[in-house]
Amino acid sequence: MFTVTHFRSEFVRQSxxxxxxxxxxxxxxxxxxTTAVGVGLLSAPYWLAPxxxxxGYVAGYEHHGEIVLRRLLAYALVWLRSLSGRPRLxxxxxxxxxxxxxVARRSGPFL
Numbered sequence: 001m002f003t004v005t006h007f008r009s010e011f012v013r014q015s016x017x018x019x020x021x022x023x024x025x026x027x028x029x030x031x032x033x034t035t036a037v038g039v040g041l042l043s044a045p046y047w048l049a050p051x052x053x054x055x056g057y058v059a060g061y062e063h064h065g066e067i068v069l070r071r072l073l074a075y076a077l078v079w080l081r082s083l084s085g086r087p088r089l090x091x092x093x094x095x096x097x098x099x100x101x102x103v104a105r106r107s108g109p110f111l
Contacts, residue, residue: 023057024060024062026060026067027056027057027059027060027061028060029060030056030057030059030060030069031052031053031056031057031060032056033056034052034053034055034056034059035049035052035053035056037052038051038052039052059072
């Protein structure tokens with residue numbers, strides 16, 4: 001029917017190991033967690049379990065090399081920071097490089 005593979009010996013990135021065809025270990029764990037939280041902790045009716053399963057599957061999907069859940073959490077954190085009035089997190093290294101480049105062009109090659 002389907003084979004069982006030992007994750008540690010077979011895969012370098014265990015989170016991307018496939019349990020069933022097209023289902024990674026991350027997706028499988030998110031399906032279990034979202035269903036347990038939704039039905040168990042939030043006391044949602046059992047007929048909503050397929051919705052939580054689909055939500056966990058989509059949250060664990062990898063889009064352009066990034067897990068969708070991480071992108072959603074990043075959007076939520078930015079939204080919460082703006083809602084609370086806290087400043088945005090800034091990439092200091094990128095701003096430093098952007099500020100240094102025009103100065104280096106004006107000063108000449110030997111300075």
